[in-house]
Amino acid sequence: FVVSGLLAMAGAGYVAVTDHASQRADLLGVVLAIGFAISFAAFLLVSRHARRDATPIGFLFWSAAFAAVPAVLAAVVSGAPVGPVTGRDVAAVALATCCGGTTGHLLVTGSLRRLPATTAAVIRLTQPFFAMLFAWWIVAQTPTLHQALGGIVTVLGVGFGLLFRPRPRGPAEELELLE
Numbered sequence: 001f002v003v004s005g006l007l008a009m010a011g012a013g014y015v016a017v018t019d020h021a022s023q024r025a026d027l028l029g030v031v032l033a034i035g036f037a038i039s040f041a042a043f044l045l046v047s048r049h050a051r052r053d054a055t056p057i058g059f060l061f062w063s064a065a066f067a068a069v070p071a072v073l074a075a076v077v078s079g080a081p082v083g084p085v086t087g088r089d090v091a092a093v094a095l096a097t098c099c100g101g102t103t104g105h106l107l108v109t110g111s112l113r114r115l116p117a118t119t120a121a122v123i124r125l126t127q128p129f130f131a132m133l134f135a136w137w138i139v140a141q142t143p144t145l146h147q148a149l150g151g152i153v154t155v156l157g158v159g160f161g162l163l164f165r166p167r168p169r170g171p172a173e174e175l176e177l178l179e
Contacts (some may be wrong), residue, residue, distance in 0.1 A: 008125045008157030011150045040124075044117040047109045056109040060102065119162075126158050 043063075050059050075082050111120050129151035135141040143151070 008122060008154045008161060011153030011155075011157055012125050012128060041117075041121060044108070044112065044120055048112040048117040048120075056106055056113070059109050060106050063105065064102075122161055123158055126155050129155050 047059060054062075074080075108120055108124075111123075115123075132143045132147055132151055136143055
């Protein structure tokens, strides 16, 4: 599982490095992306723990409700423009929220009923690959050879990790893994 995880991370890293090799790295962008990774890791762990008491839909409902408060506060404090809003803006937000946000979070929260948070996080490494496929399919953004190769290595690494991950030997060990 460890070797497969490293292979998946190497593929994802290869995509990131080769995709942006010609662009200058923006420090704030890197800090924000690291913050996202840390925040989402925390979300996975909290979701995994909460799943014992809450259904995925109930957990997602309260997650979204509480997420609105800091989002509104951040918009007000930063002075970010929040309007005017066009019909196209509303459609884009609705599509992103329903397809990506709600469905994605519902699926990951549901998966945490059956998987450790670390396994869900490793599976999430395939996200850039699927984003690349959707960009190719929906907006005709052709992936580079490096993106395609890195994505394939990532998916293979995740797949091997899932197929060959160690299994708990008994109920006592399984309980230790869940805590």
